[in-house]
Amino acid sequence: xxxxxxxxxxxxxxxxxxxxxxxxxxxxxxxxxxxxxxxxxxxxxxxxxxxxxxxxxxxxxxxxxxxxxxxxxxxxxxxxxxxxxxxxxxxxxxxxxxxxxxxxxxxxxxxxxxxxxxxxxxxxxxxxxxxxxxxxxxxxxxxxxxxxxxxxxxxxxxxxxxxxxxxxxxxxxxxxxxxxxxxxxxxxxxxxxxxxxxxxxxxxxxxxxxxxxxxxxxxxxxxxxxxxxxxxxxxxxxxxxxxxxxxxxxxxxxxxxxxxxxxxxxxxxxxxxxxxxxxxxxxxxxxxxxxxxxxxxxxxxxxxxxxxxxxxxxxxxxxxxxxxxxxxxxxxxxxxxxxxxxxxxxxxxxxxxxxxxxxxxxxxxxxxxxxxxxxxxxxxxxxxxxxxxxxxxxxxxxxxxxxxxxxxxxxxxxxxxxxxxxxxxxxxxxxxxxxxxxxxxxxxxxxxxxxxx
Numbered sequence: 001x002x003x004x005x006x007x008x009x010x011x012x013x014x015x016x017x018x019x020x021x022x023x024x025x026x027x028x029x030x031x032x033x034x035x036x037x038x039x040x041x042x043x044x045x046x047x048x049x050x051x052x053x054x055x056x057x058x059x060x061x062x063x064x065x066x067x068x069x070x071x072x073x074x075x076x077x078x079x080x081x082x083x084x085x086x087x088x089x090x091x092x093x094x095x096x097x098x099x100x101x102x103x104x105x106x107x108x109x110x111x112x113x114x115x116x117x118x119x120x121x122x123x124x125x126x127x128x129x130x131x132x133x134x135x136x137x138x139x140x141x142x143x144x145x146x147x148x149x150x151x152x153x154x155x156x157x158x159x160x161x162x163x164x165x166x167x168x169x170x171x172x173x174x175x176x177x178x179x180x181x182x183x184x185x186x187x188x189x190x191x192x193x194x195x196x197x198x199x200x201x202x203x204x205x206x207x208x209x210x211x212x213x214x215x216x217x218x219x220x221x222x223x224x225x226x227x228x229x230x231x232x233x234x235x236x237x238x239x240x241x242x243x244x245x246x247x248x249x250x251x252x253x254x255x256x257x258x259x260x261x262x263x264x265x266x267x268x269x270x271x272x273x274x275x276x277x278x279x280x281x282x283x284x285x286x287x288x289x290x291x292x293x294x295x296x297x298x299x300x301x302x303x304x305x306x307x308x309x310x311x312x313x314x315x316x317x318x319x320x321x322x323x324x325x326x327x328x329x330x331x332x333x334x335x336x337x338x339x340x341x342x343x344x345x346x347x348x349x350x351x352x353x354x355x356x357x358x359x360x361x362x363x364x365x366x367x368x369x370x371x372x373x374x375x376x377x378x379x380x381x382x383x384x385x386x387x388x389x390x391x392x393x394x395x396x397x398x399x400x401x402x403x404x405x406x407x408x409x410x411x412x413x414x415x416x417x418x419x420x421x422x423x424x425x426x427x428x429x430x431x432x433x434x435x436x437x438x439x440x441x442x443x444x445x446x447x448x449x450x451x452x453x
Contacts, residue, residue, distance in 0.1 A: 025042045084161060180202050355406060
């Protein structure tokens with residue numbers, strides 16, 4: 001009962017297995033913050049280990065952090081690098097958002113540092129991988145703005161992975177002066193220009209944070225420390241720090257070129273990569289994926305036949321923009337406009353098979369060619385009085401007990417013709433199976449989900 005309460009209507013408990021969205025088996029709690037919990041999970045189909053961050057919509061909404069969540073999703077779609085934690089997909093229910101991410105089982109770099117300073121060869125390796133990741137982020141217009149050892153993970157091969165892009169920013173977040181003005185990050189790692197609240201360059205501020213991380217790696221403690229926070233800030237503003245014995249001259253030189261108060265005199269990433277200490281055994285990342293994670297409605301198949309369908313029930317609905325739009329005040333649809341086709345969405349209390357039969361009847365009535373597989377249907381033809389050829393697809397998803405969601409999309413053809421087709425042909429033909437078109441009586445769906453929680 002407690003598991004069902006924790007994961008609401010999207011969870012299905014099979015004996016002692018906790019399955020969400022019919023796709024992931026939830027495991028132990030890995031960690032938690034103010035608004036989110038992170039769980040270990042496995043993809044049932046592939047047996048792949050993942051980490052799932054579960055965020056409460058209500059808590060985020062009350063804290064006014066909806067924009068930050070949208071931003072984090074936008075950023076993680078952009079950064080696909082071996083040294084950045086991969087966002088695999090985003091799903092949502094009425095009350096929660098699910099970030100499905102790469103599982104990095106080595107833990108935080110902070111844990112390793114807390115045991116004492118690292119040998120320079122290991123410090124160098126981690127710093128090289130950090131700079132490689134941040135260089136890529138900056139090339140995509142992303143400033144992390146919260147770099148610290150707690151946000152750097154290690155995989156099973158001791159490779160570094162940057163995570164937690166919750167405070168990151170994109171060029172569209174710059175003000176008219178071309179600067180960021182949000183004061184954010186962890187004080188001990190934040191650049192002096194950020195603390196001064198006078199506007200700052202995101203990439204240059206990230207480089208300062210990288211300098212602090214490098215110091216911590218090779219020394220074992222923070223460069224700017226004081227019980228009194230204001231005294232610590234004073235040290236930051238003056239770049240007042242010392243090196244203990246045992247640090248190489250080349251490492252000292254690199255840190256001193258990073259922890260420069262004037263951001264315009266601070267070493268650039270290209271400059272870092274030219275430093276002798278950094279270049280030792282440096283292996284640049286030459287190939288990596290730049291594809292986006294699957295967080296939009298899956299694209300339709302080119303060809304399929306209903307007779308070949310092997311699925312006895314439709315997939316659980318994980319189209320993020322639709323479910324979030326059903327919860328007022330949390331519409332993330334703008335994140336998906338680049339991929340989304342022209343479409344319409346409706347809910348139905350009919351079975352998925354009944355819905356598929358209805359589409360076959362409609363296609364036959366209109367003399368459209370029809371094919372389908374796994375609760376997806378494709379209709380192709382010309383409507384009466386219209387010259388252009390139109391191809392329309394529809395897919396049925398489960399969203400709750402006795403509730404199905406159908407997404408109707410224009411696959412090809414003229415958009416205006418598609419709109420007329422929906423209004424004049426589809427809606428009248430489907431009126432006896434449609435419960436609500438998207439935007440109409442949204443509370444009906446919400447109430448049904450609540451009853452099935």
